[in-house]
Amino acid sequence: MTKASAYVKEIQAKIHEKDQHQPEFLQAIDEFLPTIVPFLEEHPEYIESNILALLTEPERFIQFRVPWQDDQGNWQVNRGYRIQFNSAMGPYKGGLRFHPSVNLSILKFLAFEQIFKNSLTGLPIGGGKGGSDFDPKGKSDAEVMRFCQSFMTELSKHIGPDLDVPAGDIGVGGREIGYLFGAYKRLKQYDAGILTGKPLDFWGSKNRTEATGYGAVYFVKHLLTDLGETFEGKKAIVSGSGNVAIYAIEKLQELGAIPVTCSDSSGFIYDKDGIDLALLKEIKEVKRERLTAYAKERPSAEYHEGASVWDFDTPAELAFPCATQNEIDLSQAKRAKANGVRVVSEGANMPSSLEAAEYFIEEGIFYCPGKAANAGGVAVSALEMSQNSQRLQWEKAEVDAKLDDIMKSIYEACRDTAETFDQKNNFMLGANVAGFEKVAKAMFAQGLV
Incomplete structure (x- = not known):
């Protein structure tokens, strides 16, 4: 067994012991870590710095209570989450998911995947994810609005256009983003770049x-x-x-x-x-x-x-x-x-x-x-952030052309990286190593903070 293989197995064992009740997160870890062994063998400095111990631990985990009132006047409560996993490449970026299945394990796996997905886009965004076990299905628009306003009352304390920029995911579409945006604006101030996936009427991106x-x-x-x-x-x-x-x-x-x-x-x-x-x-x-x-x-x-x-x-x-x-x-x-x-x-x-x-x-x-x-969604979210900073809204054809170019770059990075390690067409290895390399370099250069 090589030094890199032994190091990866040691990290895996520690995570399985610490997070044994988080099956989705453990699955993401077990899929990712073994594929980067060839890269670590060529870069022992990352083993010596114990970078994987830092990389697999979220920088910040926020859980909060979300009380809201249904149409019958009854008070309900759900759990809200935001996992700010890694900011080496830029502000945390990742969706909000509203679904009964949402729990810590699922959000940690999503946020961990988001780190490398965002890295592959070549855009300056880190990895995060969030959401709630609230189910929008079967709820009235008024109930969804009241929930979103309560959710943002707490979430607004932890996000910002240069800190953490959430987007939509399962159960969070244009309606939910609109309510969340309105609540943030009332609590803080108008800032178009605080959420992405916004309706076009208030600075969403065409083709998002x-x-x-x-x-x-x-x-x-x-x-x-x-x-x-x-x-x-x-x-x-x-x-x-x-x-x-x-x-x-x-x-x-x-x-x-x-x-x-x-x-x-x-x-x-x-x-x-x-x-x-x-x-x-x-x-x-x-x-x-x-x-x-x-x-x-x-x-x-x-x-x-x-x-x-x-x-x-x-x-x-x-x-x-x-x-x-x-x-x-x-x-x-x-x-x-x-x-x-x-x-x-x-x-x-x-x-x-x-x-x-x-x-x-x-x-x-x-x-x-x-x-x-599926990195195209977050890629256009990052393009939406750029448009918001410029106070511009690009035409659909321009956004689509940039999306196609980004996906071509991601495909080529996966293909070429796999071939570098004699694993032709192994896009899992290619994606993991190409995404990891950028993040690891940034973390190393920043002093592994």
């Missing part, structure tokens, strides 16, 4: 809503270009039906692919003629209904209640998991390969289990990990 889904497709576009191929005529399996999935489907169709599935927490749609994007947007963005409504309107669609799209057999070359963490296990990864999947591009964060991800790599499937493939 589309950015994560578009970016996951652009990453694959540059991979296919390397292979001398295009999207034309290729079938795609897509999970999810939120912003990421919808706009991945939109960009896939624009580039000639045929996405045939989408899903929500109740089941999934298989549409043999290809997803009707206009209908999907109407169901999910306007009416906020379940996918059963899509099936009723679309004769070519099959609705599979309570099932996972990854348990369905249909030939496809491309897979875009855009729903949530750990939606693909090892058996489902094997099914994807049997169905002909050659490329997996993660629109969600850590949607493949570690066993599934390793299987994809071992089988020669092009596995594009979330920290690289």
Whole structure:
């Protein structure tokens, strides 16, 4: 065993002992640390400085009570969180998630991934994440507003345009960002750069809503270009039906692919003629209904209640998991390969289990990990920060072109880094090492504070 391998195993063991009740965070650690061993072998100074002990510990963890009143006048309470994990590259940047599943483990894994995702963009942003176990589903607009105002009453003490700039995530869209922004403005002052993902009317960025889904497709576009191929005529399996999935489907169709599935927490749609994007947007963005409504309107669609799209057999070359963490296990990864999947591009964060991800790599499937493939969302969030600082709003085409360029740069960094360590097409190693190298250099130069 090399010195680097022994060091990584020692750090892993300590984290497993300290954080044994945080399975998602431990999964992120176990996916990341072994892949950077080759880099550490060439840079023993990082072992000697014990940088991984610092890097795997959040700089700051904030938990707070969020009391709010429902429409019946009853008082409710939820937990609010903000994890400010690493600021070596710039102010903390990462979304807020409102979902019943939110807990410390999930937010720590998301914030840890965010460090390297943000590093890969080449933009000056550090890693953070936050949210609450509040569920916006089934709540009135007034209830969501009162919750957001209470949440921001506490969060406003810990964020700022040069300190920590939250964005949206699952359960936090334009409506929630608007309420949060209004609450911050009333408590502090008007500052357009305090939140990203804002509505366009008050200095949001054009193409921000589309950015994560578009970016996951652009990453694959540059991979296919390397292979001398295009999207034309290729079938795609897509999970999810939120912003990421919808706009991945939109960009896939624009580039000639045929996405045939989408899903929500109740089941999934298989549409043999290809997803009707206009209908999907109407169901999910306007009416906020379940996918059963899509099936009723679309004769070519099959609705599979309570099932996972990854348990369905249909030939496809491309897979875009855009729903949530750990939606693909090892058996489902094997099914994807049997169905002909050659490329997996993660629109969600850590949607493949570690066993599934390793299987994809071992089988020669092009596995594009979330920290690289879905970095388009935070990249355009950082561009929104730039626009806010300039008091300008760029046109959609300009933002889209910058997004495509950033995704090309991320793809090339993953490809080239993997090849440097004789791991051609191992984009997991490429993304982890390329992201880690920048952060480690910055931490080292700043005195490991």
